Amino acid sequence: MEYSIELEQYILDHIDDESDVLKELNRQTHIKMLQPRMLSGHVQGQILKMLVQMIAPTNVLEIGTYTGYSAISMAQGLEKEGATIDTIEINDELEPFVKPFLEKSGFDKKINLHFGDALEVIPQLDKMYDLVFIDGDKRVYPEYYDLLIDKVRPGGYILADNILWDGKIVQELQKNDRYTKGILDFNDQVKSDDRVEKVILPIRDGIFLIRKKH
Template identity: 55%
Template sequence: MTREKEIERYVLEHVDQEDPLLQELDRETHLKVLGSRMLSGHLQGQLLTMFSKMIRPGRILELGTFTGYSAICLAKGLPEGGKLITIEKNDELVDLAQKYFAKTGLQSRIEQLVGAAVEIIPTLSDAFDLVFMDADKREYSDYYNLIFDKVHSGGYIIADNTLWSGKVLDAPVHGDDQTLGIIAFNEMVKNDSRVEKVILPLRDGMTVIRKK
């Protein structure tokens, strides 16, 4: 076992245990869904829950539901009357996510929308305290521009996969639009004086952005 894997195991042994329902969702996702590695997983899920409980957001927007793991983790920090809107373009994943929203008892706090985020975001009238971006990497800059005015001052945007398996360090391969999208997004946020930002080297990278 590599040193990195040993450290990861040590960390997981010293944080709160994974919710049994999230363990079940993790297993079912890996058994039934292609691209199961996109699921947030225990450590990142714990961090999202911690962020949500610290921020105490009244409204959360999530871009990229997948099978619902991260939505459940984020929704755990909602106060009474809070709401999470989550957008997923793959309609084949809706039933699986909805099943676990119900199992966790959070279905009344989670509204799931199906379609392209770039088309749905302009239709939303809510203002958000927390946004979690984990959808099409080619469109990260578009998401950022579309949601920015819908985020309260002092609110947060968390963008996942911003180190993109280290590909941000290399010259992008021709046609690798996902990597190009992440690099363009990172540069845009770096140069945006309207926000404070930090990149956490957790898993595939997570950028935490605070709107001034």
């Protein structure tokens, strides 16, 4: 959803302040990274934190660490003793940037950082997850879902980011693009899966909120 600058500022003025470490991470990402738009940002980060607090997970999985903003945001919401996040990033060149921020956040012991292709890493993770956040390669969202659905406990949640894809999902000329097609196929896949309850949140670029039934 597109907001005016004034409306976006109004929203930011009426939610909890961004933590110092996330503020610095946001700033450094915009200075040093080629695609800073990939950062979750303060509003989405706060939503992720509060969803984690509501769900109260023990095991969280994230696909697509990028610079670590969303992982740290979710870690801020972890309240159960021993609760951890596994986060997977395909670009190992980001490691020197991400690790210092995880340490600075104080959540480095709760966040397990994995580098590699999520399609290869996920089968190696011998856990059941209470919450999964998908924000990786849009072309393979359907493959992520196929791998993940049996790793989510009954009553657990999957969040999928960017599922409105800048509106390209309803633009006929864009539907053959591999990224757009991946999102379209994923959205149809979730819609037709009677194992889950689902709703689309029109926040930022769209979040699919998916709950696995008991």
